[in-house]
Structures are given as structure tokens and as C-alpha cells.
Amino acid sequence: MDPKRVMPETVAAQALGWIDESTRAVAPPIHTATTFVRDADNQYRSGRVYARDHNPTYDQAEAVLCALEKGEHAALFASGMAAATAAFLALKPGNHVIAPKVMYWSLRNWLANFATQWGLQVEFIDMSNLDELKRSVRFGKTKLVWIETPANPLWTITDIAAAAEITHAGGALLAVDSTTASPVLTRPLTLGADLVMHSATKYLNGHSDLIAGALVARESSDYWTRIKSVRAQLGGTMGSFEAWLLLRGMRTLFLRVEAACRSAQRIAEFFDDHSLVDAVLYPGLKDFPGHNLAAAQMMGGFGGMLSIRVKGGEAAAIRTAAGVEIWKRATSLGGVESLIEHRASVEGAGSPVPPDLLRLSVGIENVDDLIDDLDHALIQGQA
Numbered sequence: 001m002d003p004k005r006v007m008p009e010t011v012a013a014q015a016l017g018w019i020d021e022s023t024r025a026v027a028p029p030i031h032t033a034t035t036f037v038r039d040a041d042n043q044y045r046s047g048r049v050y051a052r053d054h055n056p057t058y059d060q061a062e063a064v065l066c067a068l069e070k071g072e073h074a075a076l077f078a079s080g081m082a083a084a085t086a087a088f089l090a091l092k093p094g095n096h097v098i099a100p101k102v103m104y105w106s107l108r109n110w111l112a113n114f115a116t117q118w119g120l121q122v123e124f125i126d127m128s129n130l131d132e133l134k135r136s137v138r139f140g141k142t143k144l145v146w147i148e149t150p151a152n153p154l155w156t157i158t159d160i161a162a163a164a165e166i167t168h169a170g171g172a173l174l175a176v177d178s179t180t181a182s183p184v185l186t187r188p189l190t191l192g193a194d195l196v197m198h199s200a201t202k203y204l205n206g207h208s209d210l211i212a213g214a215l216v217a218r219e220s221s222d223y224w225t226r227i228k229s230v231r232a233q234l235g236g237t238m239g240s241f242e243a244w245l246l247l248r249g250m251r252t253l254f255l256r257v258e259a260a261c262r263s264a265q266r267i268a269e270f271f272d273d274h275s276l277v278d279a280v281l282y283p284g285l286k287d288f289p290g291h292n293l294a295a296a297q298m299m300g301g302f303g304g305m306l307s308i309r310v311k312g313g314e315a316a317a318i319r320t321a322a323g324v325e326i327w328k329r330a331t332s333l334g335g336v337e338s339l340i341e342h343r344a345s346v347e348g349a350g351s352p353v354p355p356d357l358l359r360l361s362v363g364i365e366n367v368d369d370l371i372d373d374l375d376h377a378l379i380q381g382q383a
């Protein structure tokens, strides 16, 4: 299948239409081999030596990711964190990098601690304010700007095209954590970004049964070669079964994300006027600060993630989370089942998250069931 001649839904549903040539099977085999036979004249004409670098079960999933993100290269990793940290470890100690103040907390902690001790100069800024980005990029010193949009868990939107222009003018590369948007809603490489990162644990796989990560690069570069060696040498590689599972999950990506977007919009609108809710944070609401930008940048929906700020503060928020039956009280996002969590408890000290905030990951259940369940829980939460 030529991905240029079909729509992305078709690419995902048929995993690029590949069949297994030896059996004509429509689902690919799982290659468990760790090593590959060398030719008698000491060559490796197959191009495969050892599975830490060359696992054949990755090929189809990586090709689908390239087609969906419109990139030239993709690499699967053992987790989203393995993918994200590889993007930083492929830089050099002494390099300056810029990241958002509001972003996935575990990566923010890693940047503030490990990466800084390793020698990166990490600067956290307000990424919704591009003047601040302009002021922070240091020509010749800044090598990577990292953005996340919509950003956890306040769903701040960053203008990818404008950030790419500023970053490139400063001689640096732009990487986007596009986990919450997924390639269904945003394709950062087509907007000028150089690298896209996914926690494939979330929407790409979609069933809360796999930890996985991926990077997709716009084009070949020394930086991409270094990322691939970080993966091979640090060994943060995905198992064969996991790569197969990810490919299976991606076949239903569009249906799942579209359903989650529709329901999230309904839920956001319902609770926006609710007497027990102080604020709903969702890019699909017209009065959300990044709404117009999100409407221009995101395609066909505003995502399945939103947050609500509960009247009565932290205690009421925690009691509300305790009162749900259909929503599952759990961290993570992007699965078929809806999740609710008191985010500040997860992030701990130093978190920018307000204590009355509940983060919601909307799944594919009946939306009225989700609304009723949360409505009852909010009433119980005030007790």
C-alpha cells in the first residue's frame, strides 16, 4: 500500500496492507530470534545481526508510524520514557535544552535531576508564551526545544509551527511529545517539528496492556543516528510480542480516538456549567485559552483528555474520585476504559497542578454512563 495514495485511517486499519509473503497471513508473525545467521563469506547481507538493533517484528509498526506521522524514520522503545530520554541522551553534556514548565511530570523530574547531573543545561519555560521561547533560545548553545501539546494535565496548547520557526532560527531542533494528540489529531512533523515522541502505552496501543514508546524523525541526520545508537547501546528496546501488540492496537487507533474526542467534548460541556465544578480545562471549550490555536492545529477533535477543578478543594476532589463506579481510579491515559485521578497526589512536591484538579482520560464507553457516574460522584464528594 502506498501511504501517499490512501487516507491515514486506511494505513492504520490495514497496517499498510502488508501480508506475510511466506503464508499469505493478514497478521504478521512474531519474530523471537535474538540473532541472525552470517553469510559464509562473513557478510550480513540480510542487514540483520542481532535483535537489539534489528528486530524484524519492529519493521511494520515503525513503517506504520512513519506513514501516520509523515516521517522518514521511526524507532520503537521499551517505554515512552525510554524514547524521550533517548532524545536527550543523544545530545552532549553542556548542551542547553528548553522544556515546558507544564509537561509530563516524570520526564520533567528526569530533566531536572538526572539530565542536569549528566551535564545538560535544562531551562523550563512557559511554552504557551512564545516570546519567552524567543528570549530563551541561545544560538549555538541550545540544541533541543521540547514541547508537549496539549500538555499534561492543564492541556496548555503550544503553536508547533511558530515554535519550530523560533527554534530553527536559533539553530536548534524541535521535538514534540504528541502522546495526548496522537497522529489522528496532530502531525507535528508536517508543521515543522524535527522529532515526534509518543508514549505508545497510551492512544497508539489503546488497551492499557502494554508499556511502549516511539520516536519518529522528519529526516535522516547525525542526531537520528545518535538516537538509534542510544537505543541499541542503552538497550531500551521493546520485546517482540510487545511490538506485535502495538501494531494490533494501532489498527483501531482512529475509531478509538474519534470516540474519545466526541465523548470528551460532551463531558466537558456538561460539567462546564455544573454547580459543583469550578472549572473545566479542555481545549474544545470555546473559552479555553488555547481554543482557537487548538482548533487550527488539531484535526477533527480536541482529544480525549480533560481536567476538572472540583468545588471544595483537594478533599472534595479526592472524595469525588472515591465515589465513581464506572470511571476507574488509576493513572495513565489513552485506553478504551475511562480513568480518573487526583493528579497532584501522583506528581507530589513541586507539582504545578492545583490540588482540586481531577484528570480525566475518556475511553469509549457510553458517554451518558460516564456523565451520570461522575455527576453522582461529585455530589458524594461534597458530603
Ligand SMILES: Cc1ncc(COP(=O)(O)O)c(C=O)c1O
Pocket (backbone or CB within 6 Å): 079, 080, 081, 082, 084, 104, 107, 148, 152, 177, 179, 180, 198, 199, 200, 201, 211, 212, 213, 332, 333
Ligand atoms: C505525555 C506523556 N509523555 C510520556 C509519558 C511516559 O510514557 P511511558 O509511561 O510509556 O514511559 C507519559 C506517561 O504517562 C505521558 O503521559
